Amino acid sequence: MDLGTLLGIVIAVAGILIGQAIEGGSVLQILQPTAAMIVFGGTLGAVMISFPMSVLKQAAADLLQVLKEENIRPNEVIDEVVRFTNKARREGIISLEKDAAAVKDEFFKKSIMMAVDGSEPKELRQTMKSNFNIWKNAASTRPKCTKLRVDIRRRSESSALCSA
16 A cells, blocks of 8 residues: 555545544544444445446456555556657567567557557657557556656657657
8 A cells, every 4th residue: 555545544534533532522432333334334235326337347357456555666667658659760670579478568568569550650649648648647546657657658758669
């Protein structure tokens, strides 16, 4: 769990407890298990009524991703990008097709496959820029990943895969 998530939980709980204390209530009034069952059970039921099961499953998976600490090593990712661009310059862009299957990052894999498939550089850049912006907006709760993507994009701006 990253520091922002942890701080968010602490601030939320502290705000609730302090607000209750300021209003003259006892903090123990909020910590009642039956009240928690009513609130959380009712909320869960209302959410389950409002959304299909596929959306709920995806939301649960996304929640786990938010709480899970990511082990991203920016230098390794950047080295991989540099390795691919050097290979493309030496052996041609088609030589990347076999290596692309081993790439774990879907964004990077898609950009390599589009380049291998012969997409025009302008089309490739526009498609990946759109995908990047969508991903970046969706990742606003995960700033580490967004920072890594932006860092890679800046460093690979002059590479064969990103040239316009």
